[in-house]
Amino acid sequence: MRCCWKSLQTLESERKFRRVAKNNKYYVEMAQRYLFQNYGGQLPMAVARGKGCYLWDVEGKRYLDWIGGRGTANLGHANPRIVSAIKKQASRLLHVTNDLFIPSQIELAKLLVEKTFADRVFFCNSGAEANETAVKLARKFSKDQGRPERFEVITAKGSFHGRTLAMIAATGQEKVQKGFEPMPSGFRYVPFDDLEATAKAVDEKTCALFVEPIQGEGGVYVPSNGYLKGLRKICDENKILLIFDEVQVGLSRTGELMAHEQEGVTPDIATLAKSLAGGVSIGAVLAREEVAQSMGPGTHGCTFGGNPLATAVGIAAFRRLSSPSFLKRVRTAGEYFQKKLNELKKCHSTITEIRGRGMIWAIDFSRPVRSIVERCLREGLLLNATCEKTLRFLPPLVIEKSQINEGISILNRVLKEEIQ
Ligand SMILES: Cc1ncc(COP(=O)(O)O)c(C=O)c1O
Structure with a gap:
């Protein structure tokens, strides 16, 4: 019965859809009728x-x-390089399983390794997913180092790391977590740009510091000179990992390919997403060799991660984004x-x-x-x-x-x- 009623409703709204002028007002009303109302x-x-x-x-x-x-639009909308890469790849192959080797995935990883601190790359679909992987990697690395008690990650107040359950827990903003409690454990927060508080917060449970080199969603907060270097020092002294979330400020946004390059600091892990494939969904985790080794066979994966379309377009986008000119x-x-x-x-x-x-x-x-x-x-x-x-x-x-x-x-x- 409900099924019949629904198809009648659908028919009626389809008829209406054909009759009504499809202007802005129409789509606002349709969105209010059919979509989750989650975007404020x-x-x-x-x-x-x-x-x-x-x-x-x-x-x-x-x-x-x-x-x-x-x-996501660092290269502008309908950029001819991106359009052409999409067309070319779409007519060849969109997606295959990671049970096979994907040439464009390997090529894009090579480009990222050549242009950044990283030795290895893992691909996924979004910033939140890349960050989630980075945190998993930090925990796993600690275990592999024989320090299973170290699993906590220290992040900054006012940060933003994405909307998965673990990443809202990583995000140092109550408004993002509200209503979804209890939060997954394993995150603690310190004020952004406060080295003293960060150093004090590190204890025997800490496995990593995880920060944005410039806070984006929080309101564009640029830390003082020396902050990123100071974070590196704290990590080295405590033998813990430094993770930079470069999802918003990486890929030339700040005038450096990676925002952390401004201070000449290298992290152990960094995450990218947004414009890496010119607007096609992609996320990437970049890591040093020793750390990347912790994601051995069977530890992690992603169906769409690094697929032929996203990575072929990523090659076109990244070549442009990383060019000195x-x-x-x-x-x-x-x-x-x-x-x-x-x-x-x-x-x-x-x-x-x-x-x-x-x-x-x-x-x-x-x-x-x-x-x-x-x-x-x-x-x-x-x-x-x-x-x-x-x-x-x-x-x-x-x-x-x-x-x-x-x-x-x-x-x-x-x-x-x-x-x-
Ligand atoms: C710094 C930072 N990290 C992570 C994310 C989440 O990325 P996504 O929306 O692709 O999951 C964002 C999104 O704005 C971001 O700015």
């Missing part, structure tokens, strides 16, 4: 297509995208972005702080920013608020000077109107 603060815009730094909605309106897929371009654009944000601050007393590096920036305001985000949307600029009073900017790294000017000028106009 969504903007009322349904995306149809993208090109470079722009997105178009289903009504044909163009927007400058400064959310940048939250860091691309990095130089990001640094130059980042300096210009910072200059324009500072000019904006001088004109608006509601801006209290600007933080960031390279092409990841945040502005703190003395007032809530939701209405600024909504007005900017109407004016054709997509922005993301990480907290009630903080705007975060993650534009595609291919952004042009003129597009920085365009976004700043919209923001300036909106801020002026907001005060009136």
Whole structure:
């Protein structure tokens, strides 16, 4: 009976779907009807297509995208290199089991090893999954070293490491954990950028320190110079592992291929995801040889991890993202972005702080920013608020000077109107 009723309902909504104009409002209503309502603060815009730094909605309106897929669109939307790699690989082979050897997976791992501290790579599908693997690896390494009592991982308050159960436990933000308790055990939190507190927190149970080199989702917090080096020292003194979550700030976002390179520090493990395959789902765990050895045969795996499509596209994306000319371009654009944000601050007393590096920036305001985000949307600029009073900017790294000017000028106009 329920089945019949459901198919009648489905038929009726399909008829409606054909009749109704499919505008933004329509998709907002359909999303409210059919999807989990888990994403807070969504903007009322349904995306149809993208090109470079722009997105178009289903009504044909163009927007400058400064959310940048939250860091997945480093190479811009519909990048011709990515499109061509997807087409080429899709016509050959999308997926095979990891019971076989996948040439593009091996090639991408080789590229990552050649360009970073790592000796070996494991592929999965997302940032949370990569982080979860990193924590499993740290625990396993401790056991293999004959120290099974060391299983706890110390993370930072205000961090973000993903949405799986273990990764919300790793994330040092109560709001992410709320309602899902009890949390898996094995994580402790210390203030970010506080070496003294971190050193004090390490005890006989600790197996690793796990931090973002710059906190992204938490509101773009850049630690003091020497913090990453200090973490390395604590790890060396206590013979524990250093893990960097580079999911948001890796892959040239900060003007360095990996954000930790800024301080010339090498971790034992680092995680990547987001734009590694130009927008196709991928995650990667990079590790030093001795540590990677702990994931021996049968210890870990992932059905889709490192599949031919994601890794063939990953090769195209990573070659571009890691090229010295691309990095130089990001640094130059980042300096210009910072200059324009500072000019904006001088004109608006509601801006209290600007933080960031390279092409990841945040502005703190003395007032809530939701209405600024909504007005900017109407004016054709997509922005993301990480907290009630903080705007975060993650534009595609291919952004042009003129597009920085365009976004700043919209923001300036909106801020002026907001005060009136
Ligand atoms: C630093 C960091 N780690 C992990 C994640 C989770 O990545 P994913 O959403 O791909 O699981 C994010 C996502 O924003 C992130 O910024």
